[in-house]
Structures are given as C-alpha cells and as structure tokens.
Amino acid sequence: MNPAPPVTQMTEPMDDLLTKSQLDAAPILPRGFYQRPTLEVAGELLGALIVRRTDAGVVAVRITEVEAYLGVADPACHTFGGRRSRRNESMWGPAGHAYVYRIYGLHCCLNIVTVGDGTPEAVLIRGATTVHGGGLVADRRGPTVARRSWTDGPGKLCRALAVGLTDDGADLCSAEGALTVRRGAGAATVGEVERLPRVGVDYAGEAADWPLRLRLK
C-alpha cells in the first residue's frame, strides 16, 4: 500500500499554460536573431519564451517587457563611452549570450547580448509571465508573493528562474544549455506594443527619455 502521493504533486500548478512537450517543440532562437539592431531584437523578444532547466525542474516564462541598451552611445548603458570591465565583459562578447549583473547589492538582472562583434549592446528582460513550472516559481518566490508579482521586475524574474551571476556569459542558443530563449507561440503583433522611457536611468540625461522600454499591452 502506498501512502499519500508526494507533496510535489500538490504543488504542481493546475494552470501551466504550456506543457513540457509544447516547450520542447518551440524552436530556440538562433544566434542570427540577436545579430541585428538591438531595438528590433527587443521588439521581437516580446512574446518569446525563456526556458530554464535546473535539477529542481523546468520553468518557462513569456517575455512581456524589455528595455534596449544601445552600447557605447547610450549614457544609460553599462558600456557607455566604451567602458569595459570584468562586470560588463559579457556585453562585449558574441550575441545570444546572457549578461547577468548584480544591482543594489541584492538583486540580479538578466540581459541578452545583441549585435555582437565588439558592439556591446543588450536587451534587459524587465518582466514576464510564468507559463510553465508555476509550482517551482511559487516555492522560489515564497508563499506570500502573489502570482502576478512573481516575475514583474528584473530582480524578481531572476529569482523565479534561479538565474544568478553564474549564468553571466551563458550561451542562450545552445539546446544543451540550462537557459534558452524560444520562439513564443503567440509572438507580439504590431500595435500591441507600447514604447515608454526606461526605468531608473535618470542619471543618463536626455537618454532617460528615449522610448526604449517596450511592453506588451
């Protein structure tokens, strides 16, 4: 006689929007996708899926909000003026890799490197909705956090996906990788995207007003 089923079955979310097989069927965005103008990439990342594999299981989110950071000519960007350091080294590398950094000593932010070939630009993933692995996310975010608040900020998103500094530089285009970005079933269509100024970059002068924050309505 077997006792009661394991607790994990109870935390298995009843409302995952995508199944494991649907995730596997979604094609990984190829490196060429990222080797284009950053704003173009940012717009097309809306609706795409970030799939995270760990020993604990698989979590997938659909990207709903991003910000474009335009490299050496963008005062809000970590590589403005050609700045290059250990922290932002990943931005100087090939496109399609992760750039993860710690902010305020507390949180991590996930970026995707674009363009490549010594053009250090990136797209910051600001917000997403969980489409698979909700039980795991609930465990990571804690019981007091409402579902809608699981991934509605860059730091929260990293916690939900268990993304940390060890993921800095990770290749997002490799099927074997623990972190991949896949084409979303319902990618954003023209007219559903609103363009806003970026958050928290007041120090960047007029660049703070550039409408490089893209959000699904």
Next chain:
DNA sequence: TCTAGGATCGGCT
C-alpha cells in the same frame, strides 16, 4: 585604498 551611488524590492504607513 576609499567612497558614492545604483537598469530593485518589499515592508510599512
């Protein structure tokens, strides 16, 4: 070596 400040979050009022 020192110091100021930050691409945030969550608790409290």
Next chain:
DNA sequence: GCCGATCCTAGAT
C-alpha cells in the same frame, strides 16, 4: 507612496 536594506562596482585620489 515612501523608505530602508545591502554590497558590488567604478571612479577618484
């Protein structure tokens, strides 16, 4: 809506 937490990073000296 406000404010404190917390520590890494880059720039100044």
